[in-house]
Each structure stands twice: as C-alpha cells, then as structure tokens.
Amino acid sequence: MPQVEGEERLSGDPAVAERLASIFRVSEADHQVSISGIHGLHPYPGRMHPMWARRILESTREKSVIMDPFCGGGTVAIEARRMGHDALASDINPIALRLARLRTHAGPDLELLRQHAERCAEKCTKRRTTPFSELASGEKRLPRHVLAGLISLRDEIEHVDHPHIREVLLFAMSPLIDKFSSRADRPAPRVPKDAVPRHFLERVTRWADAYRDMPDVPNSHVERADARWLPWRPGSVDIVITSPPYPGVLDYVEAQSRRLRWLGRDASARGASRKEIGKRSGNDDWAESMRPAFQQISRSTHPESLVYMVVGDGVSRGRPVFTDRALQTVTRQLPLKFVASVTQLRPHFHQQTSHAFARRPRGEHLILWRRTGTKQTGNGNRTTKHGRIKKHR
Numbered sequence: 114m115p116q117v118e119g120e121e122r123l124s125g126d127p128a129v130a131e132r133l134a135s136i137f138r139v140s141e142a143d144h145q146v147s148i149s150g151i152h153g154l155h156p157y158p159g160r161m162h163p164m165w166a167r168r169i170l171e172s173t174r175e176k177s178v179i180m181d182p183f184c185g186g187g188t189v190a191i192e193a194r195r196m197g198h199d200a201l202a203s204d205i206n207p208i209a210l211r212l213a214r215l216r217t218h219a220g221p222d223l224e225l226l227r228q229h230a231e232r233c234a235e236k237c238t239k240r241r242t243t244p245f246s247e248l249a250s251g252e253k254r255l256p257r258h259v260l261a262g263l264i265s266l267r268d269e270i271e272h273v274d275h276p277h278i279r280e281v282l283l284f285a286m287s288p289l290i291d292k293f294s295s296r297a298d299r300p301a302p303r304v305p306k307d308a309v310p311r312h313f314l315e316r317v318t319r320w321a322d323a324y325r326d327m328p329d330v331p332n333s334h335v336e337r338a339d340a341r342w343l344p345w346r347p348g349s350v351d352i353v354i355t356s357p358p359y360p361g362v363l364d365y366v367e368a369q370s371r372r373l374r375w376l377g378r379d380a381s382a383r384g385a386s387r388k389e390i391g392k393r394s395g396n397d398d399w400a401e402s403m404r405p406a407f408q409q410i411s412r413s414t415h416p417e418s419l420v421y422m423v424v425g426d427g428v429s430r431g432r433p434v435f436t437d438r439a440l441q442t443v444t445r446q447l448p449l450k451f452v453a454s455v456t457q458l459r460p461h462f463h464q465q466t467s468h469a470f471a472r473r474p475r476g477e478h479l480i481l482w483r484r485t486g487t488k489q490t491g492n493g494n495r496t497t498k499h500g501r502i503k504k505h506r
C-alpha cells in the first residue's frame with residue numbers, strides 16, 4: 114500500500130478523472146484507517162487501501178451488489194458490508210479466503226471467544242515442555258523461547274473444539290510470527306517469556322472489538338474461484354471494485370507459505386499457486402491471463418454496471434508491462450467502455466528489472482470502465498434485484 118503520493122496523470126472524461134484522482138489520494142489520516150479496526154488485524158500482501166473502496170462506495174446510494182474477483186484479505190467486501198451492500202468476493206489463495214471470511218462474516222460468541230483465549234494463554238504459560246511440532250524444523254528466525262511459546266500456544270488452539278473460535282484464535286496468533294521474527298533488515302526483537310500469551314490476548318481483544326463494530330447485516334459471499342471462471346449469476350453484479358495481481362511483483366502463495374504452515378496446511382495451496390496470474394517466478398503473458406478474467410467480469414455485470422480496478426505496472430518476461438495500456442487492448446473487444454483513469458507514478462523497487470522503466474516511469478492506476486450493451490429482459494438471465502445470487506455451476 115503506497116504511503117507516498119506520486120505525480121498524477123489523468124485520462125478520459127476530465128470530471129470523472131478528477132473524481133478518481135481524489136479517491137486515489139491518501140493522507141496520513143487515511144493511513145490510520147488501514148492499520149486500525151478490522152483492516153489492521155492481520156496482514157495480507159498487496160492489500161488495497163481501504164479508503165479507495167470506501168470513497169468509491171460513498172457515491173453509491175442504492176443498496177448494490179459489489180464484486181471483487183481478486184479479493185485477497187477482503188478489503189473491498191469489508192467496506193461494502195460496512196455500508197450495507199451485498200458483497201461477492203472470490204480468490205484462489207487459501208489464506209485470503211479464510212481471512213476474508215473471518216472479516217466479513219458475523220463473529221462468534223464473544224464471551225466464549227474470551228474464555229477460550231484466556232484458557233489457551235494460561236495453559237501455554239504453565240507448560241513446562243513444548244509439544245513436538247514439525248514447525249520447529251528449519252525455523253531459525255524466532256528466538257528459541259518465543260518459538261516454544263508459539264508452538265505451545267498453537268497446540269492449545271488446536272484443541273479448541275469450536276471451529277469458528279479456533280479460526281479467530283489462529284488468526285490472532287498468526288501476526289505474532291512476523292512480530293517476533295528476525296528480518297533481513299532487523300534482528301529478532303528481545304522479548305520476555307510471557308510476550309507470546311500477552312500479545313495473543315491483546316490481539317483477541319482487538320478481534321472482539323472489531324466484531325462489536327461490525328454492522329448487523331448478512332455475511333458477504335466468499336468463494337474459492339479462479340477469476341477466469343466466476344461462480345456468480347450472470348448479470349447480477351452492479352459494481353466491480355478489484356485489484357488483480359500486478360505483473361511480476363509477487364507470488365502470493367509462496368510469499369505466505371510459512372504462515373500457511375502455522376495456520377494449518379491446505380491441500381488447495383499447490384493448485385492455487387499454479388493458477389496465480391502474473392507470478393514473479395512465472396512466465397505467463399499477464400494481459401492474456403487477464404483477458405478471460407475480464408470476460409467473466411463482463412458476464413457477471415449488466416449494462417450500466419461500473420468496473421473500478423486498481424492495478425500497477427510491472428515486469429513480465431523481462432519486459433515492462435504498462436497495465437493501463439495492456440488493459441485497453443484487452444477490453445476493446447468486450448462490452449466495457451473506458452471512462453477515465455488516474456495514474457500515480459510509483460518507484461520500482463526491484464533493482465534487476467529497474468531498466469524496464471527507464472523510458473516511461475512505472476505507474477499505479479485507478480481505472481473506470483462502464484459496462485455497455487442492452488438490458489436483457491424476460492429471459493431470466495439477469496435480475497435487477499440485488500442479493501439474488503445463485504451459484505452458476
């Protein structure tokens with residue numbers, strides 16, 4: 114998430130581009146939103162700034178169906194739900210789906226959550242021996258006493274027989290792994306013995322507070338789905354707000370493999386890694402991979418739907434991919450009309466490929482398309498009623 118604003122370039126309808134530019138600017142006060150409340154509870158790589166989704170939705174008065182086919186940790190769905198809209202969220206990454214569900218579904222019984230958390234923390238503190246765990250093997254970034262504390266805590270959480278509470282507790286524990294680990298730029302922090310249970314209880318309290326703040330509206334729909342084959346009813350979506358993987362920037366499954374070991378392995382991870390678009394270690398043609406995703410966006414929306422996308426330039430096969438241009442080509446043959454965009458210039462951090470942006474600087478874009486076509490009536494194919502969502506397959 115960028116904290117520094119780059120130079121701006123506007124394109125398309127001037128009034129709309131100006132509105133997009135004001136949505137895209139983030140201030141220090143906006144930054145607070147992204148690190149506090151439900152958004153600040155757990156990290157997710159490549160997270161979208163919540164204020165972008167919030168500002169887009171603020172201009173949407175009617176209750177609408179909002180879709181994010183690359184939902185990651187659920188930022189868009191959280192904001193949609195917060196404002197009383199129906200949210201359809203999907204992704205292929207197992208951690209994304211678990212996190213998005215936790216954040217966009219009503220919480221468990223909070224008193225029971227507190228009791229289980231306290232019991233886990235207390236038992237973890239009293240343990241004299243650390244249970245055997247394969248998590249210890251090859252783990253060099255955590256001080257030994259912290260590693261022992263985390264393994265004991267995880268073992269206690271594993272014994273909680275309430276699945277929803279167990280999941281919240283695992284996600285309350287998970288950020289502690291990074292917090293207490295050494296990094297390339299920093300040795301592991303020196304922490305007292307009781308740091309693990311203490312910080313764990315603090316995090317559970319934050320989850321409970323976030324659940325208390327959640328609006329009393331139906332849960333969002335969160336599904337495992339490749340964006341190139343979406344499960345939603347054709348024509349059921351009013352607004353798409355999404356941010357796909359940027360070309361060659363990250364391998365999402367690989368980047369979270371350590372966390373996945375702690376949260377519990379998921380058999381779908383390997384398949385998800387194969388399906389990832391624009392992997393840094395991959396060799397796909399980013400624009401060609403995005404084409405079927407846009408076909409699915411066209412299929413899920415109806416004439417007059419709006420499609421907002423935040424996307425950054427990147428490098429694929431050693432060459433720069435200027436994503437705004439690439440997507441103009443992709444959408445040309447589809448019923449999507451470009452309305453406007455704003456670009457902010459961004460630094461490129463990967464030194465080996467910095468030459469790619471020597472001639473044209475790297476940008477991050479907020480692009481708006483309007484779905485074109487005539488409204489279908491009477492064939493039951495689409496509905497203007499929101500919330501009547503049915504699995505397509």
Ligand SMILES: C[S@@+](CC[C@H](N)C(=O)[O-])C[C@H]1O[C@@H](n2cnc3c(N)ncnc32)[C@H](O)[C@@H]1O
Nearest residue numbers: 159160161183185186188206339340358389390
């Ligand atoms: C930029 S991140 C989205 C972050 C999200 N907006 C948030 O705030 O957390 C891109 C997401 O695309 C997902 N992704 C990559 N390839 C995909 C595919 N073929 N289908 C669906 N999701 C995919 C990744 O798992 C990642 O979560």
